Each structure stands twice: as structure tokens, then as C-alpha cells.
Amino acid sequence: MDKVTIHTLKRSKEAGRKVCMVTAYDATFARILDDAGADVILVGDSLGMVVQGHGSTLPVTMDQMVYHCQAVTRGAKRAHVVGDLPFMSYQASPEEAVRNAGRLVAEGGVGSVKLEGGQEFDATIRAIVRASIPVMGHLGLTPQSVHKMGGYVVQGRDEETAQRILNDAIALEEAGCYALVLEGVPLELARQVTERLSIPTIGIGAGVHCDGQVLVCYDLLGMNPDFKPKFVKRYANLYGDIRGAAEGFFQEVREGQFPDEEHSFKSKTIRLVSSNPPSNRTTQERDRDEETGPLYGVPV
Numbered sequence: 689m690d691k692v693t694i695h696t697l698k699r700s701k702e703a704g705r706k707v708c709m710v711t712a713y714d715a716t717f718a719r720i721l722d723d724a725g726a727d728v729i730l731v732g733d734s735l736g737m738v739v740q741g742h743g744s745t746l747p748v749t750m751d752q753m754v755y756h757c758q759a760v761t762r763g764a765k766r767a768h769v770v771g772d773l774p775f776m777s778y779q780a781s782p783e784e785a786v787r788n789a790g791r792l793v794a795e796g797g798v799g800s801v802k803l804e805g806g807q808e809f810d811a812t813i814r815a816i817v818r819a820s821i822p823v824m825g826h827l828g829l830t831p832q833s834v835h836k837m838g839g840y841v842v843q844g845r846d847e848e849t850a851q852r853i854l855n856d857a858i859a860l861e862e863a864g865c866y867a868l869v870l871e872g873v874p875l876e877l878a879r880q881v882t883e884r885l886s887i888p889t890i891g892i893g894a895g896v897h898c899d900g901q902v903l904v905c906y907d908l909l910g911m912n913p914d915f916k917p918k919f920v921k922r923y924a925n926l927y928g929d930i931r932g933a934a935e936g937f938f939q940e941v942r943e944g945q946f947p948d949e950e951h952s953f954k955s956k957t958i959r960l961v962s963s964n965p966p967s968n969r970t971t972q973e974r975d976r977d978e979e980t981g982p983l984y985g986v987p988v
């Protein structure tokens with residue numbers, strides 16, 4: 689099992705092999721998605737919305753990103769893991785950007801970082817790349833600019849804004865980005881950007897011509913019945929599955945059907961006493977009676 693690197697991704701574009709990217713925010717999901725064959729796992733700042741319940745990605749902090757990156761990198765074995773630089777972690781100065789990118793790599797364990805924005809971040813991207821940290825760009829609908837965009841609206845629909853996005857994409861490649869997310873742009877613009885660049889483009893709401901695709905894992909798994917934008921395809925209905933499973937558990941608890949014999953412990957002898965005499969058994973002696981499993985200290 690060869691670890692995916694930024695070089696693997698470049699070769700994928702050259703070979704016409706689509707890049708499969710997906711978000712994850714914890715070790716359990718990272719492991720499942722890695723086992724399923726993800727090339728890239730993005731620890732997206734979308735966690736501000738899908739994990740933390742905010743209305744935007746703006747409140748996510750560096751410490752939170754480090755925490756989630758640590759969890760995901762423990763779960764992912766083969767995939768290349770990318771960490772999002774959150775709002776205000778790279779906008780103020782290239783120096784701050786390098787330090788924060790360094791934290792995601794050194795503390796979070798990721799193999800590269802992603803930041804949103806065009807040629808205005810040329811110096812910032814060059815500084816991070818100079819520090820030997822690979823950078824993934826992100827153009828089009830950039831959620832950290834939600835207030836500037838006036839909402840989560842498709843970008844590059846007219847010639848002027850489309851041209852700006854193409855120019856930004858060229859600038860990001862020249863600044864040293866190894867790949868580029870194109871979010872919420874018309875598929876014809878994504879096709880032109882993809883053809884013009886030698887680095888892979890990874891689309892979300894950007895049509896089929898990109899070199900790869902990314903979705904938020906909770907979206908493709910159907911975790912939120914209230915969120916179904918045009919660009920999301922649900923490959924499962926986990927909201928229904930999880931809710932159904934939980935309802936089954938609650939019903940069996942209420943009806944006294946769980947735990948049954950299969951899920952209960954037995955002992956050879958139970959000697960009952962009416963008071964609580966001080967035990968003279970050592971902790972090791974007590975532990976030997978019932979071996980404790982590794983999970984949450986629950987006996988198995």
C-alpha cells in the first residue's frame with residue numbers, strides 16, 4: 689500500500705486518472721474513507737458547520753484544526769491528508785501563515801495545507817512553499833469570503849469574473865500550489881482552468897471536467913436531510929440508518945429486551961454480604977476476575 693503524495697496526484701493528472709478526495713474530521717471516518725480508497729482526505733474547515741453546528745466556517749480556530757487534523761491523521765494510512773488553514777490564520781501576513789501552516793504539519797501531522805483565495809495570496813503561498821509545506825489552492829466559491837460574496841453563490845458566471853478566476857488559477861500554479869480546489873463554478877470555466885493548468889483541479893460543484901472531485905463526507909453519506917444543494921449526490925442515507933438504529937436501541941431498552949443474555953456477564957459464584965466490609969483483595973486480584981478491553985474501559 690503506497691502512501692499517496694503530492695507527486696502521486698500530479699502523476700494522476702498526467703495519466704488521466706481522477707483524484708478522489710473527501711473530507712473527514714475524526715479518526716473513525718478517516719479510517720473508513722481511507723479503506724474505501726480515498727486518494728486525499730481533507731480536514732476541511734467545513735467542520736465549523738457539520739461538526740460544530742455554526743452557520744459558516746468563520747468561527748473555526750487554529751487549535752480546533754490542529755485537534756481534528758491529529759485525529760484524522762491517526763485514522764488515515766494511505767490517503768494524503770490536507771488540513772485547511774482556517775479564517776484569519778493566513779490572511780494577516782505571510783509570516784503568520786507560515787507559522788500556522790507549520791502547526792498543521794508539525795502538530796496535526798498533515799502532508800499539506802489548503803487556503804482560499806487568488807493572486808492576492810501569491811507572497812503567502814510562496815512563503816509557505818519555501819518552508820517546504822505543499823499548498824493546495826481554493827478558488828471560485830470560497831466559503832471564508834461569504835460576506836464579500838453576499839452568500840454561498842456560484843462564482844464566474846460572467847466573462848469578467850470567469851477571466852479573473854482563470855487568471856488566479858494560473859497565478860496559484862506559478863506561486864507553487866500543487867493542486868487546486870474549484871468550488872461552485874460553471875463546468876465550462878472549470879474545463880478551461882483544468883486544461884490550462886498542469887496541476888490537478890479538484891471540483892466541488894464545478895462539473896465533470898475537473899481532474900478530481902471532492903465532497904463533504906456528511907453530504908455524500910446523507911447525514912443531514914435538510915441540506916441538499918444541487919451539486920451534492922447522496923450515496924447513502926445515514927441520517928435514516930443512524931436514526932433507525934438509535935430508535936431500535938431505545939425501544940429495546942424501554943421494553944427490557946436489551947441487554948439480553950448474549951450481552952451480559954456471568955460469574956461462577958456470587959457471595960453476597962449485607963454490609964460493605966473492607967476488601968483485602970488487591971486491585972490486581974479484582975482485575976483478574978474480569979479482563980478489561982481496550983475500549984472505554986468496558987469489559988469485553
Ligand code: KIV
Binds near residue numbers: 871
Ligand atoms: O472545508 C471544506 O470542506 C472544503 C471543501 C468543501 C472543499 O473546503
